[in-house]
Amino acid sequence: MAPKVLISDKLSDAAVQIFRDRGIDVDFMPELGKDKEKLAQVIGQYDGLAIRSATKVTPSILEHATNLKVIGRAGIGTDNIDKDAASKKGVIVMNTPFGNMITTAEHAIALMFAVARQIPEASASTHAGKWEKNAFMGVELTGKTLGVIGAGNIGGIVCDRARGLKMKVIAYDPFLGEERAQQMQIEKVELDELLKRSDFITLHVPLTEQTRNILGRENLAKTKKGVRIINCARGGLVDEEALADLLKSGHVAGAAFDVFAVEPATENPLFGLPNVVCTPHLGASTTEAQENVALQVAEQMADYLLTGAVQNALNMPSVTAEEAKIMGPWIKLADHLGAFIGQMTEEPIKAINVLYDGYAAEMNLEALNCSLIAGIMKPISSEVNMVSAPLIAKERGIQISTTNQTQTGAFEGYIKVTVVTDKRERSIAGTVFSDGKPRFIQIKGINIDAEVGRHMVYTTNEDVPGIIGTLGMTCGKHGVNIANFTLGRKEAKGEAIALLYIDEPMPMQAIADLKATGLFQQIKPLEFDVA
Numbered sequence: 001m002a003p004k005v006l007i008s009d010k011l012s013d014a015a016v017q018i019f020r021d022r023g024i025d026v027d028f029m030p031e032l033g034k035d036k037e038k039l040a041q042v043i044g045q046y047d048g049l050a051i052r053s054a055t056k057v058t059p060s061i062l063e064h065a066t067n068l069k070v071i072g073r074a075g076i077g078t079d080n081i082d083k084d085a086a087s088k089k090g091v092i093v094m095n096t097p098f099g100n101m102i103t104t105a106e107h108a109i110a111l112m113f114a115v116a117r118q119i120p121e122a123s124a125s126t127h128a129g130k131w132e133k134n135a136f137m138g139v140e141l142t143g144k145t146l147g148v149i150g151a152g153n154i155g156g157i158v159c160d161r162a163r164g165l166k167m168k169v170i171a172y173d174p175f176l177g178e179e180r181a182q183q184m185q186i187e188k189v190e191l192d193e194l195l196k197r198s199d200f201i202t203l204h205v206p207l208t209e210q211t212r213n214i215l216g217r218e219n220l221a222k223t224k225k226g227v228r229i230i231n232c233a234r235g236g237l238v239d240e241e242a243l244a245d246l247l248k249s250g251h252v253a254g255a256a257f258d259v260f261a262v263e264p265a266t267e268n269p270l271f272g273l274p275n276v277v278c279t280p281h282l283g284a285s286t287t288e289a290q291e292n293v294a295l296q297v298a299e300q301m302a303d304y305l306l307t308g309a310v311q312n313a314l315n316m317p318s319v320t321a322e323e324a325k326i327m328g329p330w331i332k333l334a335d336h337l338g339a340f341i342g343q344m345t346e347e348p349i350k351a352i353n354v355l356y357d358g359y360a361a362e363m364n365l366e367a368l369n370c371s372l373i374a375g376i377m378k379p380i381s382s383e384v385n386m387v388s389a390p391l392i393a394k395e396r397g398i399q400i401s402t403t404n405q406t407q408t409g410a411f412e413g414y415i416k417v418t419v420v421t422d423k424r425e426r427s428i429a430g431t432v433f434s435d436g437k438p439r440f441i442q443i444k445g446i447n448i449d450a451e452v453g454r455h456m457v458y459t460t461n462e463d464v465p466g467i468i469g470t471l472g473m474t475c476g477k478h479g480v481n482i483a484n485f486t487l488g489r490k491e492a493k494g495e496a497i498a499l500l501y502i503d504e505p506m507p508m509q510a511i512a513d514l515k516a517t518g519l520f521q522q523i524k525p526l527e528f529d530v531a
Contacts, residue, residue: 003069003305004045008033009052011074015294022302024048040064048072048301051080059085070094070304072297075284078314087315094300094312098153099293100284105157107283108202108232109165111256114277115228116141116200118254121275139199139253142166147198149191149214150233151176151184152392155204159186170194175377177348177397188348195222200230207234208379209527210343217242220252228254232283235261244269247276258283327363331371333430333438334415336452336528338375340428340440341419343526344458345376351399351420352376359413360431361404369402372417414441443488446497450486453501454530459514460522463489463496470517471498478510 004025007016011030019026027046032039033055043049044066051057052074062068062085071081073095086093114120117138125132146162148155151171159169169186172194181188191214194201201223205211215229215238223229229252231238240261246252247270254275260268263281270276284290303309354372356365374389393400407413416429429442440450443458461467468487475482484501506525514523 003047005048005050005301005305006032006043006046007050008039008055009050009074010054011050011052011294011298012291014291015050015074015298018295018298019302022306024302024305036061043068048305050074050297050301053077053080055080057081057086062086062089062091065089065091070301072096072301074099074290074293074297076100083315092304092310093314094297094304094310095314096293096296096300097312099296100286100289101153101157103286103289104232104283105154105161106286107258107279108154108158108204108230109161111230111232111258111277111279112141112146112200112202112228115230115254115256115275118275120277141200144168144199145170145197147172147189147194147201148186149173149194149201149203150205151181151186152204154233155202156184158202158204159184167200170197174346175348175396175398177350179397180395191219192222195219196224198224198227200228202230203233203237205233205237207236209525210379212236213239215239215243217245220246223252225251226253228252228256230256232258235259235263235265241269244273247273327367329432329436329438330360330363330368330415333432334368334372335375336438336440336530337415337417337428337430338372339378339528340375340443340458340526341417341426342376342379344426344524345419345421347421347423349376349396349398349419349421351401352393353401353418353420354403355416355418356402356404357409357414357416358405358407358411360415361406361413365402365404368415369400372415373400376417376419411441416442440486440499443497443499444495446488446490446495448486448488448497448499450499451484451501452528452530453483454528455502455505456526456528457498457500457502457506458522458524458526459498459500459520461496461498461520463491463493464519467496467498467519470514470519471500474510474513475500475502475506477513478507480504480506480510 002023002025005019007026007028009030016026016028033051040061043061043064047067048070049068050072057071059082068091070092071086076095076097078093078095081093083093118136122136145168148159148169148171151159151173162169163185170189171186172189172191176188178188217239220242243252243255247255255270256277257270258279259281300311354369370389373393377389411431414429414431416427418425418427428440430438430440432438438452440448481503482500483503486499489496511523514520
């Protein structure tokens with residue numbers, strides 16, 4: 001029997017035809033996604049569900065999806081899909097991360113032109129019959145320095161377009177290597193230098209704990225007087241109130257925003273300010289982009305339903321159903337190990353070396369590698385998933401090496417990952433216990449036994465009295481409950497580490513209080529996807 005797909009949002013006729021041409025039975029019901037009850041009634045008939053943003057795939061919908069194998073989202077964002085619930089049901093969630101790259105990059109360039117020449121205000125003035133020819137004095141882009149925060153897929157296109165406009169392009173991106181920067185013909189710099197030198201700054205990073213308010217009040221104050229700031233990436237990357245203050249003071253000459261901390265944005269500190277251009281999240285809103293993502297999701301879903309091939313999956317690597325049952329906890333462990341390294345590493349990664357020991361060495365190492373690499377890169381790039389991670393790592397010049405060996409220690413199997421940068425090597429190892437839960441068993445060569453929690457704090461210090469008390473008292477002072485507390489050291493009075501599993505994120509003031517004690521060399525809050 002031919003697979004059956006439901007399209008419950010508006011997709012192009014060409015996408016519908018792709019399913020039919022591939023021999024898949026498809027029902028095109030573009031208004032159904034808005035009716036949760038009707039969708040729940042019919043979803044059990046289908047092997048695949050193709051959607052945009054209107055359809056909300058909730059746990060209750062998935063409970064009725066007795067035959068569903070794959071959900072395809074035409075676009076990048078998948079907030080309208082409960083991925084944890086889908087994973088538990090064994091449903092693959094795919095998106096199309098590359099279909100709107102050019103469109104978003106072009107919107108950033110368009111906003112840069114608009115704010116450079118005050119086009120929206122000049123247009124409104126002219127429509128009003130004022131003819132204020134001398135009121136709108138702009139600046140040229142030619143010869144100006146563009147600072148690009150995030151030189152991945154979209155940021156890379158912006159770099160290329162800006163070079164064509166004869167701009168000097170500098171970029172801050174912890175995962176951008178010198179060789180890749182040379183290939184792109186741009187200059188790689190640290191963030192402070194970018195802030196100091198840039199005439200225009202454009203952001204192209206995901207919203208993570210590392211990037212939230214990357215242009216906060218302190219960093220905005222470091223910018224060059226007269227800078228213009230463009231954000232087509234994510235709301236929350238810029239402190240909008242601080243930016244409004246600097247616009248009013250004249251330190252920042254202009255801003256152009258397509259995304260906001262709260263959307264829909266009906267009010268915002270930037271609204272109504274002179275030389276601030278605002279658009280309602282239009283980065284992907286072109287006919288071409290919408291067509292591209294629709295065609296791409298149809299091809300991906302058809303490939304999976306007919307051949308088992310998986311592309312751009314967000315919740316599952318390329319493994320068979322039988323492998324997935326056995327490897328599930330190990331795939332999660334690989335993701336946790338990668339996430340630890342990724343959150344700890346702030347400089348460009350040159351190499352990732354992975355050692356699989358014992359039982360782990362007998363598994364599908366390609367799938368484990370995909371999960372591990374995705375874990376490393378996700379803190380800086382939302383475009384990464386378990387399928388695309390190796391390709392993106394290759395594009396960035398990161399060397400991946402894998403070694404497998406027979407059982408050598410107390411554990412039946414374990415995974416150890418070492419990341420190499422120009423400044424250091426950093427390593428962590430983990431295993432899966434008989435209860436199916438991943439554990440960290442070694443960090444920096446120091447043996448530990450740490451359960452992985454959603455919110456954690458990692459510290460390094462000299463092995464001296466008072467560390468446990470200081471950590472406990474500080475957490476208590478700020479109302480942070482410690483679920484688990486793991487310590488390790490190389491030798492008495494030597495280097496020591498602590499790993500706290502806490503019930504809520506550690507407040508920044510608590511981190512500041514710990515730093516003020518002078519007892520710690522490093523204090524790092526960490527987040528893990530433990531669902």
